[in-house]
Amino acid sequence: MRDEPAPPTPGRVSVAVITRDRRDSLARTLDRLATLPERPPVLVVDNGSRDGTESMVRAHPVGATLLSPGRNLGALGRNLAVRHAATPYVAFSDDDSWWAPGALATAAALLDRHRGLGLLAARTLVGPEQREDPLNGQLAASPLPPAPGCPGRRVLGFLGCACVVRRSAFLDAGGYHPLLFFGAEETLLAYDLAARGWDACYAPEVVAHHHPATGGRAGRSPLVRRNALLTTWLRRPLTVAARHTSRLAADAVRGEPGAAAALRAALVRLPAAVRQRRVLPDRVEACARLLDRPAGHLTPATEEGV
Numbered sequence: 001m002r003d004e005p006a007p008p009t010p011g012r013v014s015v016a017v018i019t020r021d022r023r024d025s026l027a028r029t030l031d032r033l034a035t036l037p038e039r040p041p042v043l044v045v046d047n048g049s050r051d052g053t054e055s056m057v058r059a060h061p062v063g064a065t066l067l068s069p070g071r072n073l074g075a076l077g078r079n080l081a082v083r084h085a086a087t088p089y090v091a092f093s094d095d096d097s098w099w100a101p102g103a104l105a106t107a108a109a110l111l112d113r114h115r116g117l118g119l120l121a122a123r124t125l126v127g128p129e130q131r132e133d134p135l136n137g138q139l140a141a142s143p144l145p146p147a148p149g150c151p152g153r154r155v156l157g158f159l160g161c162a163c164v165v166r167r168s169a170f171l172d173a174g175g176y177h178p179l180l181f182f183g184a185e186e187t188l189l190a191y192d193l194a195a196r197g198w199d200a201c202y203a204p205e206v207v208a209h210h211h212p213a214t215g216g217r218a219g220r221s222p223l224v225r226r227n228a229l230l231t232t233w234l235r236r237p238l239t240v241a242a243r244h245t246s247r248l249a250a251d252a253v254r255g256e257p258g259a260a261a262a263l264r265a266a267l268v269r270l271p272a273a274v275r276q277r278r279v280l281p282d283r284v285e286a287c288a289r290l291l292d293r294p295a296g297h298l299t300p301a302t303e304e305g306v
Contacts, residue, residue: 011039011040011041011087012087012088012089012108012112013038013040013087013089013090013091013104013105013107013108013164014040014041014042014043014081014085014086014087014089014090014091015033015040015041015042015043015090015091015092015093015099015104016042016043016045016078016081016082016085016090016091016092016093017029017030017042017043017044017045017064017081017092017093017094017095018044018045018047018073018075018077018078018081018094018095019044019045019046019047019049019053019094019095020046020047020048020049020053020072021049021050021051021053022049022051022053022095022096023049023051023052023053023056025095025096025213026044026053026056026057026095027056027060028096028211029093029094029095029096029097029098030042030044030057030060030062030064031062032098032099032209033062033093033098033099034060034061034062035101036099036101036104037101037102037105038102038104038105040087040091040104041065041085041086041087042062042063042064042065043064043065043067043081043084043085044057044064044065044066044067045067045068045069045073045077045078045080045081046066046067046068046069047069047071047072047073047074047077048069048070048071048072054066054068065084067080067081067084074180074181074182074185075160075176075180075181075182075185076175076176076178076181078092078160078175078176079175079176082165082167082170082171082175083171085167087167088111088166088167088168089107089108089111089164089165089166089167090164090165090167090170091103091104091107091163091164091165092160092161092162092163092164092165093161093208094160094161094210096161096210096211096212096213097124097161097162097208097209097210097211098208098209099122099207099208099209100125100207100208100209103122103206103207103208104164106203106205106206107120107122107164107203107206108164110151110203110206111164111166113151114149114150114151114199115149116147116148116149116197116198116199117149117150117151117166117198117199117200117201118165118166118169118170118172118173118193118196118198118199118200119158119163119164119165119166119169119170119190119193119198119199119200119201120163120164120165120200120201120202120203120206121139121155121157121158121159121162121163121200121201121202121203122158122159122162122163122164122203122204122206122207122208123136123162123202123203123204123205123206123207123208124136124159124161124162124207124208124209124210125207125208125209125210126209126210126211126212127210127211127212128211130209133159133162133210135159136204139153139155139157139158139202140153140202140204141153142154142155142156142202143290143291143293144156144287144290144291145287147199147201149199150199150200150201151201151203152201152202152203152204153201153202154199154200154201155190155200155201155202156187156190156191156194156200156284156287156288156291157186157187157190157200158186158190158200158202159186159208159210160185160186161208161210162208162210163186164206166198169193169196169198170189170193172196172198173189173192173193173195173196173198174192175189176188176189177189177192177234179230179234179269179272179273179276180227180230180231181227182223183221183223183224183226183227184223184224184225184227184228184231185227187228187231188227188231188234188235191231191235191280191284191288192235194280194284194287195235195278195280195281195284221258222258222259222261222262222265223262223265224262225248225258225259225262225266226262226263226265226266226269228244229241229244229245229248229262229263229266230266230269230270230273232244232245233245233270233273233274233277234273234276234277234278235277235278235279235280236279236280236285236288237279237285240292245266248262248263248266249263
């Protein structure tokens with residue numbers, strides 16, 4: 001596995017934030033990041049905002065590095081931030097989430113100690129009431145077999161605004177895939193990290209706060225279902241991809257809300273997914289199959305993939 005400097009030192013974790021037309025929410029996130037004892041470098045990728053986001057970021061005392069690609073990159077904005085980061089580890093936030101004091105130092109210490117660890121999935125607390133995100137319990141109950149490089153439960157997924165990555169591992173895996181753009185993009189990255197030999201684990205001692213305007217994630221939106229299906233075509237055996245396609249088609253025929261839109265959008269991208277197929281190694285596919293079982297699969301409300 002790739003060697004990195006061992007001693008934990010200040011400035012070992014950057015925070016990357018992607019945003020688009022949410023200046024006020026982003027300002028609140030930057031306010032929170034500015035108070036962290038770790039004083040992390042902050043990178044903000046503005047995905048084509050038109051609401052004054054850029055000028056707000058430039059004036060904010062956190063001193064963030066502003067990256068402006070000039071268009072909406074979706075989740076690929078995180079790839080841009082990681083490429084520009086100058087630290088060995090990168091923590092992701094959205095413009096409605098931030099990290100608890102001490103969380104980044106804890107994450108850096110875990111990544112320093114476990115050299116095969118590519119990603120830490122954090123415990124997410126939602127809203128001012130600090131409710132447990134339902135994903136926390138499902139990550140904690142992951143049925144995957146333990147790995148020597150994991151200080152906690154081994155997982156094959158995470159919440160995009162509540163994870164910390166080893167920069168070299170993220171780049172080695174290729175980052176987020178351009179075909180998915182945004183929505184349920186985490187599972188594919190988890191697959192690709194595992195395929196390259198990097199472990200991912202749930203670390204409940206690393207805490208992130210998430211204050212979404214709607215009080216929760218979008219659930220089974222057409223975008224999420226589209227990307228879940230495309231992920232199977234990109235990485236899973238044809239039998240698995242065909243089964244998932246049939247299931248979504250059946251839901252569309254029954255008139256399940258959003259299913260027909262998801263199927264249509266997936267079919268448009270299906271030729272590109274087939275061209276870019278790279279089936280998972282057997283050891284990773286075996287883990288993915290564990291999560292296909294009813295006891296191991298996430299509930300439809302999240303569609304994130306453990």
